[in-house]
Amino acid sequence: MGRYVIRRLLQMIPVFIGATLLIFLMVNVMGDPIAGLCGDRQCDPATAAQLEKEFGLDKPVWQQYLTYMGNVFTGDFGTAFNGQPVTELMATAFPVTIRLTIIAIVFEIVIGITLGVVTGLRRGRPVDSGVLLVTLVVISVPTFVTGLLLQLLLGVKWGWIKPSVSSDATFGELIVPGLVLASVSLAYVTRLTRTSIAENKRSDYVRTAIAKGLPRRRVVTRHLLRNSLIPVVTFIGTDIGALMGGAIVTERIFNIHGVGFQLYQGILRQNTQTVVGFVTVLVLVFLVANLLVDLLYAVLDPRIRYA
Amino acid sequence: MTTLTKTEDAPAPTGPEGFLSVRDLKVRFSTEDGIVKAVDGLSFDVERGRTLGIVGESGSGKSVTNLTVLGLHSPRTTTIEGEILLDGKELVTATERELERLRGNKMAMIFQDPLTALSPYYTVGRQLSEPYMKHRGASKKEAKDRAIQMLEKVGIPQPKVRFDDYPHQFSGGMRQRAMIAMALMCDPELLIADEPTTALDVTVQAQILDLLKDLQQEFGSAIVFITHDLGVISSMADDLLVMYAGRAVERGSVKEVLRSPKHPYTWGLLSSMPRLDGDINQALDPIPGSPPSLLNPPSGCPFHPRCAFKDQVAGDLCSQERPTLAAGRAAACHLTAEQKQTIFIDKIQPRLR
Incomplete structure (x- = not known):
């Protein structure tokens, strides 16, 4: 196990370098960062040249990348468009997004798996067909539609929630945005669990468990669920990364100042430092989440042993 | 033997003698293609301390019968008629709760494939x-x-x-x-073994069979042993039930059925079996055709399309009337006792030597 973890950590290095280099190049190709700094006005050529020299933008791209990565490893992610260090932005943005992600994941686990088990056990009955239809609708409607609709109905029309989230972004305020963020994944978790449960319900070892005289509840929770959850765990694990980075739409709708919001601002203002910095951290989150999922496999399935 | 007297002392329920008795069991599955009559009017008894062997081709209803005894069928698609009595307790109408209490406790099952089970x-x-x-x-x-x-x-x-x-x-x-x-x-009094040795090699098979016999002697349980291996049956069972297309076609003690089988299907099964001391050049004699579809079983005797002796029965009796299985040592066949005797001695016995 230890050797496996070390090997996986070593494998992360090239992935990490590749991903950051790619994003660095893309941001550089995309536009002129100096133009972004000057705002909407045209930049004065002398000022632009001076700024370029100051930020090291006159040097070749590979050298810029090396300098940047060197700084990153000393904990310096550069400065954002408003002169704030990017690390400071991260310190405010990530806790908010992490809270949002936690809420979304809890929704996925609790609602998604429950619905999946219920429908999987009652395949072909009205409950099953109903839930399937709802998940299909949720999957096919884009997040911004669901988000805006809920904001309009719950926030504006009925006044159950505040339409936009305050800068504190407490757990209570994030429940509805979290549900919106989770909606599509939740539908997938439901379908994945349903298929898995329905398939394993017919398996021989479930029949053995019943033949041993175990009560239905115990058969389902101990024997059926345990095996059926493996594909679901994979999905949820990889979804953590997607939820953290993919919250741009949801965070815009509910005005949450999280990672998605800052990334959006960074892209809009063509601020290389912000975009590359945040994406670098997100790459790390993805890699670690994937490693954890793989390690969780070994916990769930004793047949998997990593050497 | 003490266990045997125990059954006799027990208050006799309506009719059946055995510890487990199955009466006119009918199991039907409704599928998309229609209704499958997996078991169609099956009756048998097993006493404590004795072993009943059930043989038959795949799809003859052996496993379904025994899954039904434990109530392991899917309740939504299966309809069950008839009676299953375990020690006088009716199992067909028993609630899930009552079955839970019996399963793994009074009755237990050994499944075929231990890897997936x-x-x-x-x-x-x-x-x-x-x-x-x-x-x-x-x-x-x-x-x-x-x-x-x-x-x-x-x-x-x-x-x-x-x-x-x-x-x-x-x-x-x-x-x-x-x-x-x-x-x-939990020292079950009824043990159902569904092809417990099929996946194993012969040396392990022999050990497992010995083990089952020892355990039966120790606990005095009744065993239902399902297999398609007649060799295993001959060393394991006391009584034998031959099943075909969801029905019992022949019944008797193992010795009687294997020594002097009375049903053309049993003859076919025995002739299909290779012998260790047999002549290498002598071809095996398998039963022609394949088991019938239980969606639409043949009229009359379900075995008649594959039977080599149906022309010896007068008229179209075989394809029109279903032969009944009498109680005790019996075979469900329209051939007369003399006909069977002659056919067996002239045609079948030489092949088995």
Whole structure:
């Protein structure tokens, strides 16, 4: 196990370098960062040249990348468009997004798996067909539609929630945005669990468990669920990364100042430092989440042993 | 033998003599293609301390019958008629609660494929302990002691260490032993073994059969042994039931049925079996055709499309009237006793030599 973890950590290095280099190049190709700094006005050529020299933008791209990565490893992610260090932005943005992600994941686990088990056990009955239809609708409607609709109905029309989230972004305020963020994944978790449960319900070892005289509840929770959850765990694990980075739409709708919001601002203002910095951290989150999922496999399935 | 007298002392329920008695059992599955008559009017009895062998081709309803005894069929698609009495208790109409109390306790089942029948995610020991804790209210410790004792009894070396192993760490034969140990955890009075040795090689098979016989002697349980291997049956069972297309076609003691079979299907089964001391050049004589579809079974005797002797029966009796199976030693066939005798002596017996 230890050797496996070390090997996986070593494998992360090239992935990490590749991903950051790619994003660095893309941001550089995309536009002129100096133009972004000057705002909407045209930049004065002398000022632009001076700024370029100051930020090291006159040097070749590979050298810029090396300098940047060197700084990153000393904990310096550069400065954002408003002169704030990017690390400071991260310190405010990530806790908010992490809270949002936690809420979304809890929704996925609790609602998604429950619905999946219920429908999987009652395949072909009205409950099953109903839930399937709802998940299909949720999957096919884009997040911004669901988000805006809920904001309009719950926030504006009925006044159950505040339409936009305050800068504190407490757990209570994030429940509805979290549900919106989770909606599509939740539908997938439901379908994945349903298929898995329905398939394993017919398996021989479930029949053995019943033949041993175990009560239905115990058969389902101990024997059926345990095996059926493996594909679901994979999905949820990889979804953590997607939820953290993919919250741009949801965070815009509910005005949450999280990672998605800052990334959006960074892209809009063509601020290389912000975009590359945040994406670098997100790459790390993805890699670690994937490693954890793989390690969780070994916990769930004793047949998997990593050497 | 004390167990035998016990049955006699017990208050006799309506009619049946056996510890397990199945009366006119009909099991039907509704599928998309129509209704499958998996079992169609089957009756048999098993007494304590005795072994009933059930043989037949795949799809003859052997396994379905025994899954029905334990109530393991899917209730939504299956309709069951008839009676299943276990020690006088009606099982067909029993509630799920009542069945739960009996399963793994008074009646237990050994499944065919021990690789898939054991859960891969729990240790063998834990799976063994489960029924004991449930039915006997035993503590974890007591269940563990019992499980280790049973593992030792079925011949698993170092049972204390093996208790914590997962099924994939066991070999095929050991898994089957563990399955048997699991079925025996609560000293079941009825043990149903569904082709318990099919997946194993012959040496392990012999050990497992010996083990089952020893355990039966020790606990006096009734055993229903399902197989398609007549060799296994001859060494294992006391009585024999031959099934074809969801019906019993021949019944009797193992000796009687194997020595002087009375049904063309049984003749076919015996002639299809290779002999160790047989002539290499002599071809085997399999039954032509394949088992009928139970969606739409043939009219009359279900075996008539494959039967080589139906022209000896007057008229179209075979394709029109279903022969009945009398009580006791009997075969469901329209041939007369003399005809059977002559055919068996002239045509069948020489092939079996």
